[in-house]
Amino acid sequence: MSLKTVNAWKDLPAEERGASVALGNFDGVHRGHQQVVAQAAKAALADHTPLGVITFDPHPRRLFRPTEPAFKLMTHAQQARALGGLGVDLLYLLPFDFEMASFGDREFVEKVLVQGLGVKHVAAGFDISFGRGRTGSADLLRSYGQEYGFTVSIAEPVAGKDGEKFSSTGVRDALRDGHPEQAARILGRPFAIEGVVRRGQQLGRQLGFPTANVEVEDYVVPKLGVYATRTRLPDGREVPGVANLGNNPTTGIVETRLETWLFDFDEDLYGQVLETDLIAFLRPELKFDSLELMIEQIRRDEQAARAIVAPGF
Numbered sequence: 001m002s003l004k005t006v007n008a009w010k011d012l013p014a015e016e017r018g019a020s021v022a023l024g025n026f027d028g029v030h031r032g033h034q035q036v037v038a039q040a041a042k043a044a045l046a047d048h049t050p051l052g053v054i055t056f057d058p059h060p061r062r063l064f065r066p067t068e069p070a071f072k073l074m075t076h077a078q079q080a081r082a083l084g085g086l087g088v089d090l091l092y093l094l095p096f097d098f099e100m101a102s103f104g105d106r107e108f109v110e111k112v113l114v115q116g117l118g119v120k121h122v123a124a125g126f127d128i129s130f131g132r133g134r135t136g137s138a139d140l141l142r143s144y145g146q147e148y149g150f151t152v153s154i155a156e157p158v159a160g161k162d163g164e165k166f167s168s169t170g171v172r173d174a175l176r177d178g179h180p181e182q183a184a185r186i187l188g189r190p191f192a193i194e195g196v197v198r199r200g201q202q203l204g205r206q207l208g209f210p211t212a213n214v215e216v217e218d219y220v221v222p223k224l225g226v227y228a229t230r231t232r233l234p235d236g237r238e239v240p241g242v243a244n245l246g247n248n249p250t251t252g253i254v255e256t257r258l259e260t261w262l263f264d265f266d267e268d269l270y271g272q273v274l275e276t277d278l279i280a281f282l283r284p285e286l287k288f289d290s291l292e293l294m295i296e297q298i299r300r301d302e303q304a305a306r307a308i309v310a311p312g313f
Contacts, residue, residue: 003084005076005091007057009116019052019090020044020121023113024128025168026055028073029082031188032158032166036123037086039153043121050089054117055079056096064101072218073171073187075194078275092117105131109144121151128154160185178223178281190230190277193219193258197269207295209302211259212269214276216245221256225284228305229260231276239265242298242305243276246285261302263310280308 006016022040026033037053044051057076061068074082080091094100094112103111108131113119122141130136138154145152158166166186174182175191184190195214212231224246231239243260260276282304288294 003080003088003091005080005093007093007095009092009094009112012116016090017118018120019050019117020047020123021052021054021090021092021113021117021119022123023054023130024125025059026053026079026083027059028168028171028187029079029086030166030168030171030186032125032155032186034086034188035158036125036155037083037088039123039155040121041087043123043151043153047120049120051087052090052092052117052119053083053088054092054094054113056100057093058096060096060101069221070216070218071172071220073168073191073220075218078192078194101132103131104133105136105140106144107131108136109141109148113150114148119150121153123153123155125155126157172220175220175222175278178225178284180222180227180278180281183278190279191222192232192275192277194273194275195258197272197274198257199270207291209261209298210266211243211261212274214258214260214274216256216258221245222278223281223284224256226282226301226305227278228280228282228308229276230279230309231260231262231274233269233274234272239263240306240309241265241276242282242301243278244285245278249285249287261298263302263306280305 020040020043022036024033024036041051076093083091113122122145124138124141126138128138128141142152164170171183171186180191193214193216195217197212197214222245227243227245229241229243231241233239239262241260241262243258245258247256258276282301
């Protein structure tokens with residue numbers, strides 16, 4: 001069974017109800033999130049139910065704090081692929097609107113989990129909060145499970161060998177500090193920016209290093225600078241490269257974008273959706289006094305990136 005996305009919780013057909021679910025925001029689907037999904041999967045196998053994940057669109061932070069800087073770690077498409085890879089059958093991408101936000105913890109459990117989705121089991125992280133004012137907790141969820149007739153499992157914190165707790169906040173902090181390798185350790189895979197290739201100034205093509213330009217949009221903005229990258233094309237091919245994440249201070253300030261030069265590649269990618277892994281941070285974004293100096297630095301960046309993502313080529 002392939003993953004199916006469900007965008008509602010009212011009046012669902014029978015085949016979209018009765019799942020064992022993992023509950024949370026799951027932004028990043030990092031290794032801590034994967035532990036919660038694994039607990040739901042164990043219950044789904046034991047109880048012969050579909051495996052579901054409940055999350056929200058938009059993220060509650062976007063509703064309550066709309067002026068905050070962008071912070072997302074993945075698009076919904078990336079999230080669906082990551083969860084599908086974990087064996088999830090049903091992704092409940094529930095609308096987080098003012099009705100949902102008004103529910104107290106009991107109302108959320110009764111109206112959404114029980115009456116709406118008919119859950120059989122709920123897995124959550126140890127720090128789960130739900131309901132208006134975030135009054136719901138792991139202990140309350142257990143209590144409601146006993147009252148309403150669903151089982152509950154709570155995942156303990158997951159941490160790396162150095163004791164660092166795996167969290168979405170940890171991923172964002174690592175990216176903002178220019179440490180994509182640390183972010184990848186928490187995520188269990190590299191952080192990736194996905195988007196449609198847009199036409200830029202085409203200056204790179206004129207200078208001999210054509211770039212595929214993708215807007216950062218709602219993603220958390222990692223440290224601006226140059227990265228060694230690996231890009232997945234729509235047909236599944238992966239191409240190493242080097243990218244500038246920034247605002248182009250040398251050639252004209254633009255909205256923050258990822259401009260990726262794919263090594264040894266010459267195909268038209270305009271309008272296609274690419275997903276680019278940030279593998280290693282090479283240097284901060286710079287403003288050059290001339291195009292000649294910029295080109296010299298880009299060639300040095302190319303050599304540094306090839307050594308990391310395309311050694312021997």
